[in-house]
Amino acid sequence: MNGFQQIDKLSGVAGAAALVVLAVAPLVFPGNYLIGVLTVAAIYGIWAVSWDFMSGLTGRENFGHSLFIGVGAYVAGVVNVQMELGPWWSLPASMLLAVAFALLLGFPTLRLKGPYFALAMLSAAVIMQRLMLIFWEYTGGEEGIQDIAPLIRNNLHYYWFVLVVLAATTFILSWMARSRWGLILRAIRGDEATCLAAGIPITTYKIVSLVISAAFAGLGGALYAHYQLQVSPQLFAVVTSVTIITMVYVGGMGTIYGPVGGALLLTLLTEGLRNFGEWRLMIYSLLLIFILFFLPNGFIAPLWKRVRSGWGDRA
Amino acid sequence: MSSVLLEVDSVDKHFGGLHAVKQVSMQIRRGEIVGILGPNGAGKTTLFNMLTNFIPPDNGRVIFNGQSLQGVKPHKIVTLGIARTFQLCRPFVGLSVLENVLVGSLGPRVRHDGLGDRAMQLLKQVGLEAKAHTPSELLSYGDLRRLEIARALAAEPELLLLDEPFAGLGSSEIEAISSLIRQLHAEKQLTILLIEHKLREFMQLVSRVIALDFGEVIAEGSPAEIVAHPKVIEAYIGKQTEMAVHHAA
Numbered sequence: 001m002n003g004f005q006q007i008d009k010l011s012g013v014a015g016a017a018a019l020v021v022l023a024v025a026p027l028v029f030p031g032n033y034l035i036g037v038l039t040v041a042a043i044y045g046i047w048a049v050s051w052d053f054m055s056g057l058t059g060r061e062n063f064g065h066s067l068f069i070g071v072g073a074y075v076a077g078v079v080n081v082q083m084e085l086g087p088w089w090s091l092p093a094s095m096l097l098a099v100a101f102a103l104l105l106g107f108p109t110l111r112l113k114g115p116y117f118a119l120a121m122l123s124a125a126v127i128m129q130r131l132m133l134i135f136w137e138y139t140g141g142e143e144g145i146q147d148i149a150p151l152i153r154n155n156l157h158y159y160w161f162v163l164v165v166l167a168a169t170t171f172i173l174s175w176m177a178r179s180r181w182g183l184i185l186r187a188i189r190g191d192e193a194t195c196l197a198a199g200i201p202i203t204t205y206k207i208v209s210l211v212i213s214a215a216f217a218g219l220g221g222a223l224y225a226h227y228q229l230q231v232s233p234q235l236f237a238v239v240t241s242v243t244i245i246t247m248v249y250v251g252g253m254g255t256i257y258g259p260v261g262g263a264l265l266l267t268l269l270t271e272g273l274r275n276f277g278e279w280r281l282m283i284y285s286l287l288l289i290f291i292l293f294f295l296p297n298g299f300i301a302p303l304w305k306r307v308r309s310g311w312g313d314r315a
Numbered sequence: 316m317s318s319v320l321l322e323v324d325s326v327d328k329h330f331g332g333l334h335a336v337k338q339v340s341m342q343i344r345r346g347e348i349v350g351i352l353g354p355n356g357a358g359k360t361t362l363f364n365m366l367t368n369f370i371p372p373d374n375g376r377v378i379f380n381g382q383s384l385q386g387v388k389p390h391k392i393v394t395l396g397i398a399r400t401f402q403l404c405r406p407f408v409g410l411s412v413l414e415n416v417l418v419g420s421l422g423p424r425v426r427h428d429g430l431g432d433r434a435m436q437l438l439k440q441v442g443l444e445a446k447a448h449t450p451s452e453l454l455s456y457g458d459l460r461r462l463e464i465a466r467a468l469a470a471e472p473e474l475l476l477l478d479e480p481f482a483g484l485g486s487s488e489i490e491a492i493s494s495l496i497r498q499l500h501a502e503k504q505l506t507i508l509l510i511e512h513k514l515r516e517f518m519q520l521v522s523r524v525i526a527l528d529f530g531e532v533i534a535e536g537s538p539a540e541i542v543a544h545p546k547v548i549e550a551y552i553g554k555q556t557e558m559a560v561h562h563a564a
Binding site: 025180183184186187189190191193194195196197199201202258271 | 319367369388389390392393394398399400401405406408409410414415418419420421422423424433451455468469470508
């Protein structure tokens with residue numbers, strides 16, 4: 001026994017099964033509509049896990065995650081349309097630039113206590129959205145950047161590619177969250193002064209976790225740009241960050257796999273409720289209030305823990 | 316190797332107009348258990364915070380193992396071999412008891428193999444092994460003290476600073492923690508410095524007492540000497556004349 005949490009076999013099997021179901025779903029119910037919805041859901045999944053890795057584990061809620069997403073997407077646009085490089089270049093380039101922004105913002109903001117980190121990140125995202133309009137010669141202003149080339153022409157194949165990225169991201173971040181690293185991040189959430197007394201340089205850990213979180217958010221941003229084939233300043237909007245945070249809450253904060261479920265659930269719910277016309281937003285909001293009010297630890301992760309312990313008892 | 320482990324050389328601290336610690340000097344020898352006694356507000360916790368650089372002193376020096384602590388970041392202090400607990404128990408909420416102890420051993424001072432086994436060993440020593448997988452926020456206050464001590468010990472310190480380890484405990488728990496501290500001192504050749512504002516609790520425990528009042532060292536000596544020291548009596552009970560006034564009132 002080494003004292004650290006392990007990814008148990010049952011969770012591994014369940015994760016693999018979920019992946020297979022998601023991959024096969026468009027074959028069972030063919031049609032571009034479902035592929036599109038699932039692609040967006042998977043991209044939201046990448047954004048939600050990347051948010052959860054930093055904010056869910058350390059308890060430092062980042063209300064400006066859309067900044068890293070927007071940077072990633074715009075880098076894809078600039079690299080592809082303006083610099084005329086091949087589309088695959090956007091993936092490493094967007095991760096790199098998102099990391100640069102995380103370093104730039106993390107150093108001053110992560111020393112802040114209380115709600116000020118959240119507010120600083122929120123403001124940074126709003127400022128970036130304005131900058132996209134101010135520097136319209138480079139960013140295309142309100143229009144954004146159009147005619148981005150797809151990474152993979154076939155919709156279904158692109159969906160599978162996004163799904164693989166989601167699975168890899170979730171696996172890497174789960175593994176890290178269960179390592180010594182993750183333990184330290186959760187300890188930071190518990191008490192920063194005690195962490196210092198235990199010899200842990202908390203600012204370094206917070207900055208590096210923000211960098212990792214930003215890298216995956218930027219990657220997701222580029223994947224989104226290559227799906228929409230255009231980017232607009234709307235991506236930087238606060239509502240993007242808030243949607244992601246809601247997904248994490250519904251999934252179960254700090255659990256990594258939970259937010260993936262939250263992202264899939266809420267994206268599919270949004271689409272499923274389209275039939276309800278103008279009732280849609282009301283039903284959606286009521287469901288959210290219900291979940292957040294009655295299930296403060298979220299829905300997906302606690303459900304899975306219950307199922308797993310049920311199986312464990314029988315085994 | 317010098318016999319003096321910790322030397323405090325006229326440290327001074329102001330908080331605005333409040334002179335919290337005034338020119339305090341002391342020496343702690345290896346293997347001692349020393350108690351710092353003082354009424355509330357005497358500057359005990361501020362002194363502890365200066366020993367660990369949570370608050371840097373305005374003036375004066377702290378020398379540990381022959382090395383000045385000036386400018387050493389708080390998280391590096393434990394690497395040098397000083398571990399502390401807090402007056403109000405501060406567990407890592409959301410982590411299990413075992414994980415709390417593990418975090419204590421993740422600094423660069425400790426070898427990183429077999430951490431889990433050593434953490435369990437420590438929990439056994441402080442009597443918490445049965446609760447290893449309990450979420451730390453569910454522990455009783457006495458158990459939280461044990462956890463704090465185990466977490467501090469996980470860093471394998473030479474000097475253990477205990478900030479009011481008996482605060483908020485009942486008399487049977489005080490006795491239990493007291494014997495735990497004695498046992499750890501004997502087994503690990505630890506040097507221990509502890510703060511307390513109640514005399515009785517550590518008379519049996521410490522070999523030497525340093526009494527503080529209003530940020531100054533007012534007396535130093537064996538527990539028996541301290542109890543009889545006029546300045547200590549004055550700090551705790553008040554002057555004879557004041558007593559008379561009290562009685563008259």
